[in-house]
Amino acid sequence: xxxxxxxxxxxxxxxxxxxxxxxxxxxxxxxxxxxxxxxxxxxxxxxxxxxxxxxxxxxxxxxxxxxxxxxxxxxxxxxxxxxxxxxxxxxxxxxxxxxxxxxxxxxxxxxxxxxxxxxxxxxxxxxxxxxxxxxxxxxxxxxxxxxxxxxxxxxxxxxxxxxxxxxxxxxxxxxxxxxxxxxxxxxxxxxxxxxxx
Amino acid sequence: xxxxxxxxxxxxxxxxxxxxxxxxxxxxxxxxxxxxxxxxxxxxxxxxxxxxxxxxxxxxxxxxxxxxxxxxxxxxxxxxxxxxxxxxxxxxxxxxxxxxxxxxxxxxxxxxxxxxxxxxxxxxxxxxxxxxxxxxxxxxxxxxxxxxxxxxxxxxxxxxxxxxxxxxxxxxxxxxxxxxxxxxxxxxxxxxx
Numbered sequence: 001x002x003x004x005x006x007x008x009x010x011x012x013x014x015x016x017x018x019x020x021x022x023x024x025x026x027x028x029x030x031x032x033x034x035x036x037x038x039x040x041x042x043x044x045x046x047x048x049x050x051x052x053x054x055x056x057x058x059x060x061x062x063x064x065x066x067x068x069x070x071x072x073x074x075x076x077x078x079x080x081x082x083x084x085x086x087x088x089x090x091x092x093x094x095x096x097x098x099x100x101x102x103x104x105x106x107x108x109x110x111x112x113x114x115x116x117x118x119x120x121x122x123x124x125x126x127x128x129x130x131x132x133x134x135x136x137x138x139x140x141x142x143x144x145x146x147x148x149x150x151x152x153x154x155x156x157x158x159x160x161x162x163x164x165x166x167x168x169x170x171x172x173x174x175x176x177x178x179x180x181x182x183x184x185x186x187x188x189x190x191x192x193x194x195x196x197x
Numbered sequence: 198x199x200x201x202x203x204x205x206x207x208x209x210x211x212x213x214x215x216x217x218x219x220x221x222x223x224x225x226x227x228x229x230x231x232x233x234x235x236x237x238x239x240x241x242x243x244x245x246x247x248x249x250x251x252x253x254x255x256x257x258x259x260x261x262x263x264x265x266x267x268x269x270x271x272x273x274x275x276x277x278x279x280x281x282x283x284x285x286x287x288x289x290x291x292x293x294x295x296x297x298x299x300x301x302x303x304x305x306x307x308x309x310x311x312x313x314x315x316x317x318x319x320x321x322x323x324x325x326x327x328x329x330x331x332x333x334x335x336x337x338x339x340x341x342x343x344x345x346x347x348x349x350x351x352x353x354x355x356x357x358x359x360x361x362x363x364x365x366x367x368x369x370x371x372x373x374x375x376x377x378x379x380x381x382x383x384x385x386x387x388x389x390x
Contacts, residue, residue: 023250024369030320032252035368054297057309060316062289063211064282067252072283076290084290088283095251096259096275102245103263103271114384119248121379124353125371127324128361132368134318147311154315159322168312176308180300 010079011086017044018071018090025067026119031126032067034133036074046078049140061169067091150175199273202265205231206258206277213254224257233261254278329354349382 017039025032033056040047047055055077059069068088075087141147154168205227212223221243228234234242246256255278262274296302330336334345357375360366366374 020369024372025250025252026248026372030317033317038368053310053313054306057306057313058289058293059286060313061309062282062285063213064285065210065213065252065254065278068255068279068282069286072286073290073293076287077294081287084283084287088279092251092255092275092279095249095255096271098249098251099256099259100263100268100271102249103260106241106245114380115248117380117383118376119379120350120383121353121375121377122248122372123324123328124350124379125357125375127321127328127354128357128371128375129368130317130324131321131358132361134314134321137314137317141310141314147307150308151311151315151318154312155318155322156315158316158319165316168316169309172308172310172312173305174308176304176306177301179307180304183304184300 007079007082011082013044014075014078014083015086015090018075018087019094021071022067022091023094026122026126030130032070034129034136036070037133037136040074047074051077053137053140057169061166061173146175146179199266199270201231202262202270202274203277206261206274207281209254209258210278211281224254228257228261233265353378353382 021032021035021039025035037052041049041052055070055073059066059073062069068091071087071091072084075083075085077083079086141151150172154172157163157168158165209224209227225236225239228239229236242257242260243253246253246260249256255275258274258278259271262271264270266273293302329347329351330342331345331347334341336342336345353375356378357371360374361368361371
């Protein structure tokens with residue numbers, strides 16, 4: 001009985017959290033990352049700070065809308081299937097409601113000057129947030145010459161070429177696999193010669 | 198028609214990989230080819246979507262659904278665009294909890310984590326270059342560069358950074374403050390000139 005109510009409460013918290021995330025994310029997928037990180041890692045401690053980067057990596061590399069992918073994934077980690085459903089509904093409902101209303105008054109909305117001014121400001125604010133996410137996640141990264149090289153390459157290619165990000169993620173995945181393969185062989189060789197530490 | 202809307206937006210949801218604005222060409226192709234929106238309407242809507250919250254794919258799905266079939270239409274298109282993500286990630290999330298410690302999964306993630314950080318850093322650079330440099334500015338010299346800078350946006354960025362990093366402001370508060378600064382700088386201040 002008690003666990004049932006606590007599950008309900010948990011689902012409600014998940015829903016409200018993602019509703020907030022959906023409501024305050026302007027300017028696409030990357031703008032959502034700082035909010036999700038803050039709410040799920042720092043505030044609710046649902047996700048370990050090491051795991052959140054993995055979730056973002058998976059969400060970006062799999063088909064589908066990144067924000068929905070992330071919401072579904074985090075929701076599942078918190079409370080299984082129903083958690084996913086609460087998180088996904090939470091993140092979609094604000095957009096859905098706002099756009100439905102805007103669709104009815106599309107012409108009028110476009111001419112709202114003050115909305116335009118506010119969003120010029122918001123766009124500058126969002127850059128601060130995303131920069132904050134880079135700093136936070138950058139601090140938690142493990143730095144080896146290989147990962148630093150991958151980071152710089154990914155940054156450079158994404159900034160100065162039109163390459164689709166999916167190839168960058170695949171490239172990183174393949175590099176990681178080869179690195180693991182190499183590590184395995186090193187350990188195997190080390191065991192043979194008795195130099196394993 | 199509802200079935201056609203459903204299938205089209207399911208497809209858009211499914212084939213959106215990597216996200217962001219990479220999917221706009223696909224949406225454009227599908228939505229314009231079906232005659233649901235003209236190219237001009239779509240361009241106008243992209244501008245509106247930038248100033249409304251939520252993922253772009255969801256916004257455009259709801260908008261086209263509303264235009265074509267009112268509220269039921271919007272429900273159909275929004276569900277369709279969300280469903281592929283939801284199903285695929287459910288399976289992955291289930292598998293991931295079992296395989297997370299697998300060394301091959303760890304190896305793959307070892308290579309992907311720095312890519313994600315690099316991508317987010319690249320997003321910052323892109324947003325700065327579009328937000329802080331005037332649209333259509335031709336830059337041939339250092340002087341041109343400084344002349345094209347959008348000082349008001351940069352000021353909001355600096356004020357925002359100060360409060361966010363110094364006082365650990367909640368992200369939502371930062372967004373509200375920068376909206377207020379935007380109205381102040383671009384709306385209130387010009388009234389007194």
